Amino acid sequence: MSLPTFLLLAPATLWYLLLLVAPLVIVAVFSFGARAPEGGYAPAFTFEQYSNLPTRITPFINTLKLASLGTFFGVLIAYPLAYFLATRATARLKSILVALIIVPFWTSFLIRTYAWVTIMSSRGIPAILIRLGLVNELVLLNTPFAIVLGIVYNYLPLMTFPIYVSLERLDKRLLEASKDLGANQLGTFLQITLPLSASGLVTGSMLVFILLMGEYLIPALLGGGKIFFVGNALVDLFLQSRNWPFGSAVAMALNFIMLIIVSLYLWLTARLSGEQRQAVSLL
């Protein structure tokens, strides 16, 4: 390796080693350790922490549920939005809409989410609807609806833009060719548009899903904190009960689940980009 190459690579390598690899190694080592009597970590080699994992199965299930639902509703909102942006909107409308999606993110995440707390609280939208006589009683805050809304709202750009890019790149002549060959609107969408934008769809979904695995603030603020997620469990274990080894084991388990999902993602995108023929004959 030449000196300039080495110098150019050094900062990134150092960053990567210090802030990613080293912490991961520490967590991995801790997860096989024991809890010191006064809390924290005591050196040991035991699988005890991992064998205790099933006691924390509920937060894992809650987290997977949250991530799946959030991703699902995200796709439901983001795909039509991206489709409209890429195929229907005029250049002017497009820039306005993109700005409308991005501008709220100039404000901090916490402030935005607290704003939703106010909007959905009993003095917010429910009060207006009751005043208008449209409903007699309505509770929005601290419901599953509020959680989904907060998630979709906060993760929408992450989902929308990859889909938008893949739809924008789509050669419009392919759609004409499809219609020329006898496929109607729906047939063309299902056989051409959807498969050719699937890579964007998968990318957006993975981004959102992985980030949602660590998400616990939105459900805490908008869902009333009644549901326990892996994020909550980690905060609890490390900061409250100071059981670092068990916290590390939980974190390792979370990493493992993400690893599976990322592998699935890589496999899917490889398949979609056509490296394997089999994917197409299924269509």
Next chain:
Amino acid sequence: MMQPTVAIDVEFRNVAKSFGAVVAVDNVNFQIPKGSFFTFLGPSGCGKTSCLRLIGGFEQPDSGEILIASESVAQVPAYERHVNMVFQHYALFPHMHVAGNVGYGLRQRRPRMSAREISKHVADSLALVRLSGYDGRRSWELSGGQQQRVALARALVNKPTVLLLDEPLAALDRKLRKDMQVELKNLQREVGITFVFVTHDQEEALSMSDRIAVMRDGKIVQEGSPTDLYSQPLDRYVAGFIGQSNFIVGTVVEAGDQVTIKTERSVLFRAPKSKVAKSLLAGDNAVVAIRPERISLGNKHEAGVESFAGRVAQVTFLGDQTEFHVETEQAGRLLVRMSSGHASFVSGDPVIAYWKREAGLALLNE
């Protein structure tokens, strides 16, 4: 209505189409006989591709009527027309292999066609374009010529009434283009489907078509067989577009079947009038058009011919033929094409350029 003797596959009746302020198709009428190879020829922006897209159903006419197989298609969307298109850049589906692409149209059929039947038709169609065994290839693994043939197979497998081809050879290199011209023409004869072809390349149009419609500014200027268009062009535009011509510009001084024009330098030229053109009147702006291969070069004036002294300005050797640019005082700069064996003039030589009077053609100068 009178029964036509030849079945008509495509007919335009006073069809017009504008895009904003641009008139793409201006009150166009034509009939395309069944089983023929019909070409729209013209420069870009002349409306030829719009005509094709109107037949395909990708555009709707502002006014007028389009008939396919004698039925009005006003209410018929693109996906229900028995018409298929070979797109300019092929538009092959990148996420499907060759067989997936070719079978696409068959998979849209309702009631459904069995998988075995589809693969049989796909194999037949690939054999037709000499691509047997390429079923599993991806479009990016194919050369331009092969992609072209996949696009053809994908359209032909549906057995359309009319096959539309939008400059399908434009992206190929010259040698391949020549080969594909022959192949396309043979294919058309073999399958007997009406081909409607769009090109700006007169050579392509001449070599393949049964009939050519020369277009300009959204109108069909002249329609006829390649030989008709070449030997009897309607006006200077058509003569210039179909093959090459020398034009000697002047004013009509004597009209009739034989026309005399007088150039700016007061030289008189006589030539027969194009048979299809309206009669020329004294005072009209006109040209005498002479094809380069109809002019000969010699060393002395000949009797009974139009002959002019000049000097060879440039010689271009083309292999079997040689092109000479001859600068004459009376007829201006002339392009002359002769068999290479017959002419051994070099740049700077004094020569006499001559042609038989009936080799020229008097045309309206538009």
